[in-house]
Amino acid sequence: MIIALGETQDSTISLNAAFAGAATTISVKVNDYLQEKPFPTPEMNAPRTDVTPFEYLEVGNKIPNYTPGKNWGTQGQAKSKMQKPLAP
Numbered sequence: 001m002i003i004a005l006g007e008t009q010d011s012t013i014s015l016n017a018a019f020a021g022a023a024t025t026i027s028v029k030v031n032d033y034l035q036e037k038p039f040p041t042p043e044m045n046a047p048r049t050d051v052t053p054f055e056y057l058e059v060g061n062k063i064p065n066y067t068p069g070k071n072w073g074t075q076g077q078a079k080s081k082m083q084k085p086l087a088p
Contacts, residue, residue: 056081 063079 055084057084 058080059082061078061080063082065076065079067074067076
């Protein structure tokens with residue numbers, strides 16, 4: 001089986017396939033790429049003032065701190081504060 005995929009200037013994608021001597025071409029017109037369309041930035045809401053601040057527990061150095069980098073699983077200094085559950 002041989003498959004070839006191509007795109008033309010008018011946003012048409014064509015698929016050419018050949019199998020056991022039989023060949024077929026399928027062409028599909030696709031919509032314009034969405035990145036070219038403007039995206040309005042929504043306004044942010046002001047921080048709420050009618051809620052209680054988060055509370056934390058000191059649990060000791062039990063919370064792993066995985067640091068970003070090439071080596072997977074590399075840890076920095078462990079974290080020791082854990083957020084308390086919120087009231088329902």
